[in-house]
Amino acid sequence: MKIIDAHHHLTTQPDNLERLAAECERLSVDKVCLFGAGRYGGDYGLAMDDGVRKAMEQCPDLIAAFACFDLGFDPPERVDDIVAQGFKGIKFINPTRNYDDKEFYPVYERMEPAGIPAIFHLGIVAHKPTDKDRDINNNRMRPIYLDTIARAFPDLNIVGAHLGNPWYEEATMSARWNPKLYFDLSGSTLKKKSARFLGDLLWWTPDTRYRDPEGRYAWEKIVFGSDVPPEEIEDVLDDYRTVMAELEVPEEIQAKVLGGTMARLLGIEIGR
């Protein structure tokens, strides 16, 4: 059984990596996707790309570093540098236009053959005093835009964060039709929504009349991501396990959610 946390941030606190490594050891978490902060995230105490890359150098078995690419600011060629620097994926947040704007296609075009996953923040971001100046716009981060990207770049593995909160239905229907589009359930969703609510959204199985074109369970499109400080990972892990048990998600599918699927997306084999 492997566990991969597909959504994690590093702060600039000097003991953050140490605390993360200790918790992962205790909880048998094998791998953590650690996101660098974008051009605005650094103001809020988050480590930038360099910081997460150093963390990967310090703990190469545990950490998969993801660079943050600022859509609308960074040139598309930066994707090639990110790959050359050994990052395992790219995170996107706060684009200057909708995620599926054609202006951004050269970015996704470069990622597709590189074989690295794209992780998109979706939906609501926290309210900050600088939002007006920075033109922060949650509407540009709707899950339906990942549907467009998934159709245009069918070999790109895409993970949408927070199940698109609050646009859950867009997220799950897009997941059903796009073979390489996945979502995590990090954020408030697992706390505020019932198992039944999630079951109604993630309803298809290999036996239902309407299905995933590949005949998979809906939960095969969901990955574990925590998006919390190290000491709270256990709580999120418990929430995932509880909701999947309540919905009677088959054991082998639960294993895919907790780590199997993300291992495949990262192209890694984790034995135990």
Ligand SMILES: [Zn+2]
């Ligand atoms: Zn996050």
